[in-house]
Amino acid sequence: MITDLRLKESNDKKIESFYNKAIKDLDTFYQIKWNENKPNIFLIKSRKDFDILYGYKTEPWVVGTTMGTQNKVYLLAPDVYEKQSNHKYSDREYEALLRHEISHLYSRIFFSEYRPRWLLEGIAIYSSGQLELKKKIIKFSAFLDFFDKGGSGIYEESGWAVLILDKEFGREKLLEFLKSLNGFKNKEEFLKIFRKIYGFDLKYEWFNERIEKYI
Numbered sequence: 001m002i003t004d005l006r007l008k009e010s011n012d013k014k015i016e017s018f019y020n021k022a023i024k025d026l027d028t029f030y031q032i033k034w035n036e037n038k039p040n041i042f043l044i045k046s047r048k049d050f051d052i053l054y055g056y057k058t059e060p061w062v063v064g065t066t067m068g069t070q071n072k073v074y075l076l077a078p079d080v081y082e083k084q085s086n087h088k089y090s091d092r093e094y095e096a097l098l099r100h101e102i103s104h105l106y107s108r109i110f111f112s113e114y115r116p117r118w119l120l121e122g123i124a125i126y127s128s129g130q131l132e133l134k135k136k137i138i139k140f141s142a143f144l145d146f147f148d149k150g151g152s153g154i155y156e157e158s159g160w161a162v163l164i165l166d167k168e169f170g171r172e173k174l175l176e177f178l179k180s181l182n183g184f185k186n187k188e189e190f191l192k193i194f195r196k197i198y199g200f201d202l203k204y205e206w207f208n209e210r211i212e213k214y215i
């Protein structure tokens, strides 16, 4: 069974303040105001509960997930975070994690699918402030592989790639891009939409040329 600790029923003032700040900042990032049916946060007490939720044995680095269609976020609870994962707990990391998962729910408002994965993860990483906790990138060479597949490698480059797109072309373009992806069928079509919105072919080279300027 999943231990049901809905945020609004819990007395954890710290997590509640993380939550309120996340909603405020993500409203700004996505240029919308989320007032009704706001995200519900469930704090999970063990790895086992996570596995039940996923339906398979999860990796030790998995600490949060979303159920997009139901506006739900699931996180390993702070007090079991270190014991039930291979992460070290800090308020800063946990706040960014909460924000990351809630950000996935926001991006769904614009585009309801979960691919290309690098783009969706990249947006969540960038909008959550997790880049401040990450090593700076020296060279892009892998993120485009994460179209349908996931894996821990997705978190290294994708946030930086989205940062560069956002800094170079602005937020409205990024949100327009997300919206225009609805209904795309395959990778070729995705690349076509990318070219149409951003005006260049999606290649590592373009990002690598801008590392020095933005990162």
Ligand SMILES: [Zn+2]
Residues within 6 Å of the ligand: 100, 101, 104, 121, 124
């Ligand atoms: Zn994510």
